[in-house]
Amino acid sequence: MSExxxxxxxxxxxxxxxxxxxxxxxxxxxVIRSVARRGLARAGLAVEEAEDVVQETLLAIHLKRHTWDxxxxxxxxxRAIARNKMIDAMRRRGRRDHVPIDDVIDTLAADAGEPTPxxxxxxxxxxxxxxxxxxxxxxxxxxxxxxxxxxxxxxxSEGAVRVALHRGLAALSVKFGAKE
Amino acid sequence: xxxxDLIRALTSDLADPGPSIEARFAAALTPGVLVALILFAVTxxxxxxxxxxxxxxxxxxxxxxxxxxxxxxAMLVWRLVRPGASTRLxxxxxxxxxxxLAGGVLAELVALPRxxxxxRLVGVNGLVxxxxxxxxxxxxxxxxxxxxxxxxxxxxxxxGVVTGLFAxxxxxxxxxxxxxxxxxxxxxxxxxxxxxVVAAVxxxxxxxxxxx
Numbered sequence: 001m002s003e004x005x006x007x008x009x010x011x012x013x014x015x016x017x018x019x020x021x022x023x024x025x026x027x028x029x030x031v032i033r034s035v036a037r038r039g040l041a042r043a044g045l046a047v048e049e050a051e052d053v054v055q056e057t058l059l060a061i062h063l064k065r066h067t068w069d070x071x072x073x074x075x076x077x078x079r080a081i082a083r084n085k086m087i088d089a090m091r092r093r094g095r096r097d098h099v100p101i102d103d104v105i106d107t108l109a110a111d112a113g114e115p116t117p118x119x120x121x122x123x124x125x126x127x128x129x130x131x132x133x134x135x136x137x138x139x140x141x142x143x144x145x146x147x148x149x150x151x152x153x154x155x156x157s158e159g160a161v162r163v164a165l166h167r168g169l170a171a172l173s174v175k176f177g178a179k180e
Numbered sequence: 181x182x183x184x185d186l187i188r189a190l191t192s193d194l195a196d197p198g199p200s201i202e203a204r205f206a207a208a209l210t211p212g213v214l215v216a217l218i219l220f221a222v223t224x225x226x227x228x229x230x231x232x233x234x235x236x237x238x239x240x241x242x243x244x245x246x247x248x249x250x251x252x253x254a255m256l257v258w259r260l261v262r263p264g265a266s267t268r269l270x271x272x273x274x275x276x277x278x279x280x281l282a283g284g285v286l287a288e289l290v291a292l293p294r295x296x297x298x299x300r301l302v303g304v305n306g307l308v309x310x311x312x313x314x315x316x317x318x319x320x321x322x323x324x325x326x327x328x329x330x331x332x333x334x335x336x337x338x339x340g341v342v343t344g345l346f347a348x349x350x351x352x353x354x355x356x357x358x359x360x361x362x363x364x365x366x367x368x369x370x371x372x373x374x375x376x377v378v379a380a381v382x383x384x385x386x387x388x389x390x391x392x
Binding site: 013014016018021022025026029051054055058059060062063064065066067068069072076077078079080081083084120122123126137140141142144146147162165166169173177 | 181183184185186187188189190191192193194195196197198200201261262263264265330331332334391392
């Protein structure tokens, strides 16, 4: 997808076109993923963590979308956000990397077996959300429910579902940025 | 959670993102400036010969240089809170402000006989000046930082410093209405010090409050 196309999708999204927004985020994800993988590899970090960076960047793009100036191309804006989230992730890694040698040996021993897919940081953060926000975010993301279906299922008003979804996503973004 | 699941949640949250960052910044300025003006009115107030002084070139220059700094730093802040926005032009504009001040200083040195240089530089009110500017700037700095939390500065520290420059410059323009020292020599030393204090505080506040 060309730079020109993503500008158009974002413009449509900003005026409320959810389908355009979905296409935009879906087409940005692999671009951010390859940038994140390359960056992590260059820094000598585990490439598996790239998905955390992708998810944190998409959350930031969503929550900060009003800082995009529609008269400017979208590409540099997305790249600046991705770069920023990448640096944050590496700083956090730097702090976490001081592990005792015994832990490393344990890890190496465990690596000999079948590799189990690690749950991403998003799942851990999701679990620490307040119940109401967690149920709403889960229903819409994992179960693919609409706002209306979620409202019926959780016995909430549609407005309350929207508020809980937005607050939940904002809280997830804050948790990504928090020091560990 | 898979990334596609997250995207589904983000798509469902696509509502009106609310007022633009400029609108929020402008909305924060009104109460900030108002509080600063009230603080000014109840503490120092304008000097007695304020109206008469408006005809004096040195007096007017104080407002020109402080308001120019406020304008240029606000324009740079607006760029700094937008990821990937070019800041080159705005930084160049900001650099012009100290050059304008230096021009004023040079003109003053030419106009004044040498024995008056030191007395004008020291002035009569220097310490009040460096205490007043941060005092009047504080409400504005707090309001501005709060508004900018809606932005996305990729360099929170720098954004805080430039926000501090802005708040300090507006506070300096307010203080200038009281200040009995009009010489550009005084302005270059004491006003700069007062504004620098606010910029430093802004830098610390930015690093803490403008991360996202």
